[in-house]
Amino acid sequence: MGPKKILLLNGPNLNLLGTREPHIYGHETLSDIETRAVSQASSLGAELSFFQSNHEGALVDRIHQARIDGVEAIVINPAAFTHYSVALRDALTGVSIPFVEIHISNVHAREEWRHKSFLSDKAAGVICGLGTFGYKAAIEWCVEHLKAKENS
Numbered sequence: 329m330g331p332k333k334i335l336l337l338n339g340p341n342l343n344l345l346g347t348r349e350p351h352i353y354g355h356e357t358l359s360d361i362e363t364r365a366v367s368q369a370s371s372l373g374a375e376l377s378f379f380q381s382n383h384e385g386a387l388v389d390r391i392h393q394a395r396i397d398g399v400e401a402i403v404i405n406p407a408a409f410t411h412y413s414v415a416l417r418d419a420l421t422g423v424s425i426p427f428v429e430i431h432i433s434n435v436h437a438r439e440e441w442r443h444k445s446f447l448s449d450k451a452a453g454v455i456c457g458l459g460t461f462g463y464k465a466a467i468e469w470c471v472e473h474l475k476a477k478e479n480s
């Protein structure tokens with residue numbers, strides 16, 4: 329049994345992280361987040377890959393590929409797609425890979441339309457409002473979950 333494979337997905341506009349609205353999304357860039365996630369996963373004995381796209385279909389395709397690649401858990405910040413993407417919901421449920429939905433901001437403390445997620449009821453868990461710490465927590469949960477599943 330090789331290292332556990334985790335995929336980190338980030339949705340539209342997150343490539344702009346750290347450049348605008350730092351009061352909401354912080355100062356870290358997406359690259360900072362991805363680099364730290366790879367290092368954290370490695371220290372936990374897991375293998376993390378990452379992908380960001382502004383295009384819904386590209387994320388759907390990457391989720392399909394995750395199944396082929398033997399990815400065992402997904403951490404996804406769907407960004408705006410959270411609030412309307414049935415396609416992402418269907419892709420994630422279709423590949424039957426457990427996923428953690430993460431939001432840097434507390435979407436429940438923001439505009440009403442950000443309170444609705446098309447993914448949350450299908451997620452293993454949802455983390456929001458903890459800033460980029462949410463990525464760290466989500467990755468740690470995935471590793472623990474996969475280890476527990478292996479030992480069950």
Ligand SMILES: O=C(O)[C@]1(O)C=C(c2cccc(Sc3ccccc3)c2)[C@@H](O)[C@H](O)C1
Nearest residue numbers: 340341342344348349407408431432433442
């Ligand atoms: O809080 C989040 O992580 C969230 O998923 C992230 C979002 C997000 C992601 C990237 C950019 C923006 S808005 C923006 C656009 C340009 C520069 C800075 C921010 C919102 C929102 O669409 C979601 O409602 C909430």
